[in-house]
Amino acid sequence: MGNEEVKTGKSAYSMGNFGKAFFIGMLIFSPLLLQNNLYILQVLIMCFIWGSVVGPWDLIFGYAGISSFGQIAFFTIGAFGSSIFSMKLGFSPWLALIAGATAASLVGVLIGLPCLKLKGLYVAIVTFALHMTLPALITAGRKIGTGGANSLTGIPPLELGGITFSVTNRVPAAFLAMGIFFISVIVVKLVIKSNIGLAFVALRDSETFGRCMGINDYKYKLIVFAISAFLAGLAGAFYAHYFGLISKRLLSLDVFVLLLVILITGGLGKFPGVLYATFIFTFLNEFLRPLEAYRPLIFGVITVLIIILMPEGITELKTHLDRVVSKFKGNPKKESGKATGS
Amino acid sequence: MDSVFYQFAGIVTYGLLASGSYILMAMGLSLIYGVSGVFNYAHGSLLTIGAYIAWLLFALFSQYINYMIVLIIVIPMMFYIGVGIETIIIRPLRRRPNWGFSAIIATLGLALIIDALIFIFFGPLLKTLPRPITGSIIVFGFPLNNYKMVMLLVTLILSIGLGLFFRKTLIGLSMRAVAQDGTGARIVGIPLNKIFGYTFGLSSVLAGISGIFLGSSYNLSPDGGWLFFIKAFIIVAVGGIGSLKGAFYAAVMLAVLESIVSFQFGNKWVMPCWFLSLMIILIFKPKGLCGER
Amino acid sequence: MLEIENINVYYGEFRVLKNISLKVEAEELVAVLGPNGHGKSTLLKTICGLINPESGSIRYNGVEISHLSTEQITEMGLVYIAEDRNLFPDMTVMENLRLGAYNKNARKPAKVKRNLEFVFEFFPRLKEWSKRKAGTLSGGEARMCAIGRGLMAAPKFIAIDEPSLGLAPIIRTDVFSKIAEINNTGTSVLLVEQNVVESARLIERSYIIDDGKIVFEGTKDEMFNNDHVMKVFLGA
Numbered sequence: 001m002g003n004e005e006v007k008t009g010k011s012a013y014s015m016g017n018f019g020k021a022f023f024i025g026m027l028i029f030s031p032l033l034l035q036n037n038l039y040i041l042q043v044l045i046m047c048f049i050w051g052s053v054v055g056p057w058d059l060i061f062g063y064a065g066i067s068s069f070g071q072i073a074f075f076t077i078g079a080f081g082s083s084i085f086s087m088k089l090g091f092s093p094w095l096a097l098i099a100g101a102t103a104a105s106l107v108g109v110l111i112g113l114p115c116l117k118l119k120g121l122y123v124a125i126v127t128f129a130l131h132m133t134l135p136a137l138i139t140a141g142r143k144i145g146t147g148g149a150n151s152l153t154g155i156p157p158l159e160l161g162g163i164t165f166s167v168t169n170r171v172p173a174a175f176l177a178m179g180i181f182f183i184s185v186i187v188v189k190l191v192i193k194s195n196i197g198l199a200f201v202a203l204r205d206s207e208t209f210g211r212c213m214g215i216n217d218y219k220y221k222l223i224v225f226a227i228s229a230f231l232a233g234l235a236g237a238f239y240a241h242y243f244g245l246i247s248k249r250l251l252s253l254d255v256f257v258l259l260l261v262i263l264i265t266g267g268l269g270k271f272p273g274v275l276y277a278t279f280i281f282t283f284l285n286e287f288l289r290p291l292e293a294y295r296p297l298i299f300g301v302i303t304v305l306i307i308i309l310m311p312e313g314i315t316e317l318k319t320h321l322d323r324v325v326s327k328f329k330g331n332p333k334k335e336s337g338k339a340t341g342s
Numbered sequence: 343m344d345s346v347f348y349q350f351a352g353i354v355t356y357g358l359l360a361s362g363s364y365i366l367m368a369m370g371l372s373l374i375y376g377v378s379g380v381f382n383y384a385h386g387s388l389l390t391i392g393a394y395i396a397w398l399l400f401a402l403f404s405q406y407i408n409y410m411i412v413l414i415i416v417i418p419m420m421f422y423i424g425v426g427i428e429t430i431i432i433r434p435l436r437r438r439p440n441w442g443f444s445a446i447i448a449t450l451g452l453a454l455i456i457d458a459l460i461f462i463f464f465g466p467l468l469k470t471l472p473r474p475i476t477g478s479i480i481v482f483g484f485p486l487n488n489y490k491m492v493m494l495l496v497t498l499i500l501s502i503g504l505g506l507f508f509r510k511t512l513i514g515l516s517m518r519a520v521a522q523d524g525t526g527a528r529i530v531g532i533p534l535n536k537i538f539g540y541t542f543g544l545s546s547v548l549a550g551i552s553g554i555f556l557g558s559s560y561n562l563s564p565d566g567g568w569l570f571f572i573k574a575f576i577i578v579a580v581g582g583i584g585s586l587k588g589a590f591y592a593a594v595m596l597a598v599l600e601s602i603v604s605f606q607f608g609n610k611w612v613m614p615c616w617f618l619s620l621m622i623i624l625i626f627k628p629k630g631l632c633g634e635r
Numbered sequence: 636m637l638e639i640e641n642i643n644v645y646y647g648e649f650r651v652l653k654n655i656s657l658k659v660e661a662e663e664l665v666a667v668l669g670p671n672g673h674g675k676s677t678l679l680k681t682i683c684g685l686i687n688p689e690s691g692s693i694r695y696n697g698v699e700i701s702h703l704s705t706e707q708i709t710e711m712g713l714v715y716i717a718e719d720r721n722l723f724p725d726m727t728v729m730e731n732l733r734l735g736a737y738n739k740n741a742r743k744p745a746k747v748k749r750n751l752e753f754v755f756e757f758f759p760r761l762k763e764w765s766k767r768k769a770g771t772l773s774g775g776e777a778r779m780c781a782i783g784r785g786l787m788a789a790p791k792f793i794a795i796d797e798p799s800l801g802l803a804p805i806i807r808t809d810v811f812s813k814i815a816e817i818n819n820t821g822t823s824v825l826l827v828e829q830n831v832v833e834s835a836r837l838i839e840r841s842y843i844i845d846d847g848k849i850v851f852e853g854t855k856d857e858m859f860n861n862d863h864v865m866k867v868f869l870g871a
Binding site for chain 1: 431434444450451453454459462572610611616621624625628
């Protein structure tokens with residue numbers, strides 16, 4: 001039977017609980033620490049935003065095995081949806097936030113209903129197609145408030161008790177973004193550990209067996225898909241109210257590649273690998289910006305190199321390091337146990 | 343009454359003429375996925391390469407060459423580029439499980455690299471390819487662009503040629519065999535790697551030619567290939583994955599549909615209509631019009 | 636003609652074949668029997684190059700083939716006919732047969748013609764169906780087409796996997812007769828079968844694989860006279 005990595009043991013480089021707590025602590029205080037460096041603070045905010053999109057993407061792709069490329073589309077729908085709700089329909093930005101996320105989730109369900117029944121390839125096709133035709137839909141939707149071919153500006157910021165959470169007031173905005181990020185992370189972790197998550201792992205390891213156990217993967221997939229779309233939409237809505245300005249450039253290749261690189265570097269199904277990758281690559285992306293045309297070139301090269309050399313993502317690097325370290329420590333045994341016959 | 347019919351016929355014909363390049367690029371994409379299992383995200387960039395090589399040749403040698411010579415140069419170049427991509431980038435990936443996904447990512451990365459290099463070498467300004475044949479003939483009271491007719495004719499000839507290739511030549515048969523049953527192909531002694539290479543080469547040639555055709559109808563820009571990639575991709579999905587015939591028919595249908603939508607509702611509804619067509623087909627016939635897999 | 640020595644084949648980390656050694660002499664018909672899922676198919680796939688053994692050697696006519704590609708092995712005259720048949724479903728029977736002659740030895744037009752005639756004589760019904768798409772053939776028909784396609788490769792050695800699987804009794808007898816005929820024309824055969832009883836008359840020698848190991852090797856009579864083996868491994 002599939003005796004894949006059932007490794008639960010610690011690796012030589014495992015951070016341990018203390019390390020993790022330290023890291024998280026640093027993260028929580030980072031907006032305060034960075035309040036004098038607004039540029040970096042904004043990059044940090046983008047990390048939180050993208051992390052909220054990519055985490056659920058790993059959930060869909062790496063755990064539920066759904067080959068969806070729709071996260072950015074849902075992000076954008078959330079952004080535009082929330083803007084329309086708050087600007088055209090007069091919702092309060094907070095309500096619009098939820099409404100936008102819900103809109104994204106609804107579109108997710110609509111698409112998922114027919115597609116998740118079909119082979120994985122079709123989900124990929126439809127979500128690709130959604131992503132690629134959304135700009136045209138946005139252009140065509142000027143009357144409903146998408147701003148048409150131009151950017152949509154004047155999106156009202158989120159406010160609470162006199163504090164504005166926007167690009168002009170980054171420290172509170174950073175905390176809000178962090179909050180959304182943590183919500184996303186917690187939800188993803190909950191799903192992974194839940195019955196649904198276990199079901200997917202079972203399916204992943206042996207599909208026929210899983211089905212025999214009565215796991216209705218279609219329903220679960222739909223739920224996970226809807227949740228991920230909601231989280232992406234929520235991040236998108238926040239983005240809209242934070243910057244006050246959005247455009248269909250959200251769907252550009254730039255963004256797509258960034259998130260895709262994050263996803264594959266972080267490793268599919270190896271949450272929270274993607275979160276580390278998010279921070280690394282969002283910052284990298286920013287720092288490479290002055291290089292203009294060379295930036296996509298570099299990202300392209302990185303993408304190809306990573307996928308050829310390190311397909312499992314960062315965690316593969318970690319496994320390599322582990323092996324090297326344990327060989328060094330004098331463990332002559334090869335890899336994990338082999339099944340004994342039969 | 344009459345004029346509405348003629349107008350409609352005119353719009354349909356316009357679409358038919360436009361389908362020429364769509365057919366080739368869609369067949370290229372369908373081929374590479376059907377035979378090699380690679381969803382070539384760089385297909386659009388290959389179109390761009392073809393177009394820019396043509397532009398460069400015209401820019402350097404203007405009086406001395408024409409499209410025939412350009413094609414003679416571009417075709418082998420595209421072929422070797424395709425073989426190169428397969429050998430250098432895709433082959434190392436095949437050894438793994440889930441290599442299909444890796445192939446998508448790798449070709450996406452490649453597309454970025456290609457587009458960036460084109461941008462760096464050629465600059466962002468739009469360029470044009472010459473249109474040696476001008477004018478149009480009037481049929482039933484509306485103009486048929488001569489140049490587009492020539493392109494369509496070339497496309498039809500190429501399509502027939504491809505059909506013969508796949509049915510009568512050993513390599514063509516082998517490609518079909520590999521597409522239908524890879525293990526069977528191995529059992530029979532077909533060298534898979536070589537076939538994959540040839541297929542990528544052929545697919546790239548088709549991409550390059552369509553790039554030149556499209557480049558002469560529209561302008562060239564470094565990221566211009568993406569729009570056509572999207573359309574090629576939708577055509578292949580509608581026509582049925584793995585079916586060249588399906589790609590052919592879907593290309594024609596969607597080109598005509600595009601023409602109708604464009605004239606009746608305006609350009610901005612064109613892309614939404616592509617997407618809608620895809621969704622409708624996928625709901626009612628998920629395997630596409632002619633797809634078997 | 637075919638000599639396998641101590642090969643070990645893994646599926647991931649799981650060792651499917653454990654130190655397997657076996658021999659097939661020229662023009663022999665040797666069977667590999669045993670319960671399902673214990674490595675018989677894997678053995679054939681390894682021989683014909685679809686899988687590489689982790690260790691051990693496979694020699695065909697003295698040449699080491701364990702790490703050659705299927706393409707090269709087929710060219711040497713060792714042809715595999717899979718349990719799944721692996722026909723090309725959208726191609727006609729005729730096209731399938733023609734592709735059977737892909738390898739360089741069988742490819743010459745004169746040879747192809749001759750082999751085609753031979754195959755049609757052997758399986759007259761294939762001639763009738765030559766324009767039918769292989770995907771429309773029934774189980775037995777497809778089996779014949781697969782064997783026919785294998786014969787087009789001008790083999791000197793055939794490795795057949797479960798030829799009678801899923802076929803009706805009459806057709807099974809037919810298929811086994813054909814295999815016996817093929818063997819009689821001088822082609823060595825390595826046959827993997829579940830159906831011991833019906834294939835008994837063909838077999839000269841047999842090996843039994845259980846749990847990836849060879850647990851019996853001997854002539855047909857030795858096997859049938861060994862009650863223990865018959866009961867435990869062959870369920871007879």
